[in-house]
Amino acid sequence: MKEEKAMIDEQYEAEIGEYLESHSDYFERHPGLLTVLEISHDAGGGSISLIQRQVMLLRGKADDYRAQLEELVGVARENESLNQRLYDLTLMLIESHDLESLMDILLDDLREQFDADAVELRLFADDNMEKAVNEGEPASLMFADFLQHGKPKCGALNKEQLEYLFGSLAAETGSAALIPLEHKHTKGILAIGSRDAQRFHPGKDTGFLQRLGGLVSHSLARISAEA
Numbered sequence: 001m002k003e004e005k006a007m008i009d010e011q012y013e014a015e016i017g018e019y020l021e022s023h024s025d026y027f028e029r030h031p032g033l034l035t036v037l038e039i040s041h042d043a044g045g046g047s048i049s050l051i052q053r054q055v056m057l058l059r060g061k062a063d064d065y066r067a068q069l070e071e072l073v074g075v076a077r078e079n080e081s082l083n084q085r086l087y088d089l090t091l092m093l094i095e096s097h098d099l100e101s102l103m104d105i106l107l108d109d110l111r112e113q114f115d116a117d118a119v120e121l122r123l124f125a126d127d128n129m130e131k132a133v134n135e136g137e138p139a140s141l142m143f144a145d146f147l148q149h150g151k152p153k154c155g156a157l158n159k160e161q162l163e164y165l166f167g168s169l170a171a172e173t174g175s176a177a178l179i180p181l182e183h184k185h186t187k188g189i190l191a192i193g194s195r196d197a198q199r200f201h202p203g204k205d206t207g208f209l210q211r212l213g214g215l216v217s218h219s220l221a222r223i224s225a226e227a
Contacts, residue, residue: 093105096219097226099220115199117195119191121188122164122191123188124188142164153177154206156174162176162193169193174194174198175196175198177192177209179209183224190212
């Protein structure tokens with residue numbers, strides 16, 4: 001009998017569910033039921049009305065939307081700040097007329113803006129790049145794939161790469177951002193290092209680094225033309 005009753009109850013519940021689903025205005029026509037019907041409340045183990053439950057669900061969704069909005073606002077503010085930094089750096093690089101002054105600007109600005117512990121610039125002669133790779137020149141072998149890919153890269157580097165880029169600071173560098181540079185007859189790498197292993201993690205957005213690479217590349221091209 002109990003099994004038969006359970007089957008009948010399940011059938012009724014299914015029919016009720018189908019009816020309510022096809023008559024979505026049911027509770028609008030019978031608003032009193034919203035305060036009479038009760039469901040279990042997980043937090044306190046008691047019961048609350050259906051309308052209270054609905055309010056709780058709506059509040060939860062509102063909190064989720066608020067958190068998403070705050071995250072979007074935070075990203076927008078960060079992007080605005082980065083764009084302003086890039087604009088300020090552009091104005092400073094316009095004033096540079098040799099490689100030494102350009103490096104001084106990059107070192108000072110990027111260390112401050114990125115809270116970086118090291119900033120290095122390495123240039124390779126493009127005409128000799130293929131020859132250097134074929135002959136096994138260490139620097140070209142270490143970064144040939146990266147330069148060919150042509151996009152910034154963030155994350156940890158191997159020991160040889162760290163030592164080549166950061167020298168005595170290699171052992172202290174936990175993560176780095178590599179930015180490919182290219183102009184006319186020269187290719188290079190702008191490397192920004194940090195002691196923090198998570199400062200330049202692989203998932204970091206590289207859009208700003210891409211724009212920075214273009215800016216530095218064009219500055220190098222201008223300096224090369226003026227020399």
